[in-house]
Amino acid sequence: MANNDIIPGFDEEKDESLKIRLQKVDSVPGCLILFLTGYIDTYNSNFFQKKVTRAIEQGYIRLIFHCGGLNYVSSTGIGSFTAFLKAVKPRGGDIVLLEIQPKVYEVFQLLGFSQFFTIKDNLEEAVAHFSEGGQKVQTEIFPKIFKCPICSKKLKATRPGRFRCSECKTILAIDNNGQVFLG
Structure with missing residues (x-):
């Protein structure tokens, strides 16, 4: 079309x-x-x-x-x-x-x-x-599978918080809604 x-x-x-x-x-x-x-x-x-x-x-x-x-x-x-x-x-x-x-x-x-x-x-x-x-219902968010915004490696977060990408070592934060941020 x-x-x-x-x-x-x-x-x-x-x-x-x-x-x-x-x-x-x-x-x-x-x-x-x-x-x-x-x-x-x-x-x-x-x-x-x-x-x-x-x-x-x-x-x-x-x-x-x-x-x-x-x-x-x-x-x-x-x-x-x-x-x-x-x-x-x-x-x-x-x-x-x-x-x-x-x-x-x-x-x-x-x-x-x-x-x-x-x-x-x-x-x-x-x-x-x-x-x-x-x-979104809260229970559906975690575990969340997403791509690292820097190197695109697939990552899994089981809960909100800060963690490091296993590939490029960038520090990432994930909030209660599953949004991913740098730092």
Whole structure:
């Protein structure tokens, strides 16, 4: 399905530095996956915001940003994600970020934004987040299997706290909600 079939006029304006491919999630109302390829910086963040705002205005309030192809996000780009979160939350929506590259995740962490966003490892988990209404029951969180944000080694945490990655020796912290942080 082409982007314009999902959101009329979506591909009218293009930017070579950031490509966005849309995919509807039929099992979840108002859910849209946005596959991002390229980078988001001061120069194209306006383009990015216009595109996503258009999707939100079309009733897509459950947004999954597939960031595997995103190799750079500036602080302005992160500001865009924050704006989308502010736009969808009051409408009962949410944002999930997927497959964030380690250096992009670092920017989110440095700016203190990693705790505001729901970050999942794969598409199934992201869709499940919306299917379950976004509410996780405490007992389901641990043991949690996740990837080290630095070296991507698969790790397992049995409880919240601080520990060291067995591969790269980075000190990680995991909170009660299963969110992973550096340090």
